[in-house]
Amino acid sequence: MYKIAVVVGGTNTACALFKENKIVKKTERRTEVASEEKLIEFIVKLIEEMKGERKIKKIGIGIPGPLDWKKGIVLNPPNIPVRNFPLKRFLEKKFGVKVTIENDANCSALGIVKKKGVKDFVLLTLGTGVGGAIVVNGKLYRGMGNAGELGHITIEASGYKCTCGNRGCLEEYVSARGFERLAKKYLGKKLSPREIMELALKGNKKAKKIYEEVGRYLGIGLATISNILNPEIIFLTGKISLASSLLLRPAIKEMKKRVLVTPPKISVVKNMELYGAV
Ligand SMILES: [Zn+2]
Structure with missing residues (x-):
């Protein structure tokens, strides 16, 4: 069947x-x-x-x-x-x-539970928006129904306006929109995260700087999540996370600088969501 x-x-x-x-x-x-x-x-x-x-x-x-x-x-x-x-x-x-x-x-989180057998973790999806999931003992932590909207934790009190109506959400800084905004600022034109990645890998200093800035904001978010939940591992998934080393180095550095608890392992995964959907 x-x-x-x-x-x-x-x-x-x-x-x-x-x-x-x-x-x-x-x-x-x-x-x-x-x-x-x-x-x-x-x-x-x-x-x-x-x-x-x-x-x-x-x-x-x-x-x-x-x-x-x-x-x-x-x-x-x-x-x-x-x-x-x-x-x-x-x-x-x-x-x-x-x-x-x-x-x-x-x-994606349920896919990780099924395919990898990991039972306690936090997941962030980095793409058009930023999504999140919290898994405790192999089950989603739901709160009143929608726990884990981690893309909408505030990282800049008077920051950019988010599509959710709030200001300074993590999503506004580490999603495709965040990259596009920085590309306009540093490179003078709207570029996708992928185009910026290609430039950065060729050694373009401004493109690298964009990844460093986005990575730093991601690190602030990771530190906040770690301080609240102290997970052993945080998985990242979604198109943006695939530029892993460019993004992860500054993110982990910033997270370690800010976190009070033992920092989690950061691991990039892909293609888990279809397994978790059924
Ligand atoms: Zn928001």
């Missing part, structure tokens, strides 16, 4: 077909963000294409939070145009199978 996982990101969406617990088919598309209607249509089409004539027993969706995960309602994610949409009920009606909905960072 088959299962389908869809993980919607602010920029790209991944979809996989599982047989038993193995991925047998996988695709990645640019997320349709023109409107709520278009995005829902896009998700349905991806599932229909992946499903074909197969009989499936479950669909698992990963999507940026905050969510009402029990009812399966997408509340008001800053980076995609969905507002109070009952996605679980909608898809269950459409496909006639069980649907689960989980925040995308939680999917």
Whole structure:
């Protein structure tokens, strides 16, 4: 029997077909963000294409939070145009199978529990936005429902305005937007984290400086998380974390400078979210 996982990101969406617990088919598309209607249509089409004539027993969706995960309602994610949409009920009606909905960072965290067997950790996803998840004894720590929105801890009291409405959130400094802003400041044009990485690897001093500045802010966030939870390990995932050494060196240096407790190990992982979604 088959299962389908869809993980919607602010920029790209991944979809996989599982047989038993193995991925047998996988695709990645640019997320349709023109409107709520278009995005829902896009998700349905991806599932229909992946499903074909197969009989499936479950669909698992990963999507940026905050969510009402029990009812399966997408509340008001800053980076995609969905507002109070009952996605679980909608898809269950459409496909006639069980649907689960989980925040995308939680999917990555659950994927780590399944694939790596680690049971106590914190995870940060660095991409279009910054997501977070806290895992205690192999289970997500949920608080009243949405614990772990670590991208929205404040790191600059009067800093840049975040898409969540607050100022100075970690997300505003270490997401793709943070990189773009610094590229404009130091290089005079909007560049993506990847383009800045390529320049930095070629030895461009200004591009390296951008990574150092972003890394320093990431380190401030890591220190705060460590002081609260004192985890043994913090996993980083998402496109931005793949430039690991450029970003990690300044981040770990800053974290060690600020943290009061024993600093955690920082480890970069990828492609865990689809496993955690189903
Ligand atoms: Zn925010």
